[in-house]
Structure formats: structure tokens, C-alpha cells
Amino acid sequence: MESLQLLAMIQAHTGIGIGIMIGGGALGACIGVGVMCSRFLEGAARQPELIPQLQAKVFLLLGLIDASFIIAVGIAMLFAFGNPLLAAVSG
Secondary structure (H helix, E strand, C coil), X not given: CCHHHHHHHHHHHHHHHHHHHHHHHHHHHHHHHHHHHHHHHHHHHHCHHXXXXXXXXXXXXXXXXXXXXXXXXXXXXXXXXXXXXXXXXXX
């Protein structure tokens, strides 16, 4: 296989992988945030005196869930703009 075809295949497969990483990460983060916030509202409705403790935990977990998605976006950007797999073929 020619090196140009190999480069094109690597870029095509990398693009598909980037789409799956960002799409899957966004889907998982949205589902996780939705479930967590609905459970927070259920808990707040049942025991209103626990709202401050529950709210602090919800905000902490919201940050962790969003951080995992942002890490996936960062790795996807690495492969989009500085793909280390291309150096193995062109070198």
C-alpha cells in the first residue's frame, strides 16, 4: 500500500475515532448530569433540611463529570491536530 493511501486511512480512522470520543463523552456526561440532578431534586423534596449537604456534593460531582468529558475532548484535539500515528508512516 502506498504511503499516501496509508496516511489517508489513518486520518479517516482518526476522524471516526474523534467523533466517537467526543460524541460518547458528551452523551455520557449529559446522561450522568441528568440522572444526578433528578436524584438531587428527589432527595431535596423528601428531606429539605439536607439541601446544603446534598448541594455541595452535587456541585463537586458535576465538576468531576464535566472534567472527564473535557479530558476526552483534549485527547481528541491531540489526535486531530498533532496525530502521533502519522509520524510512524511518514518517517
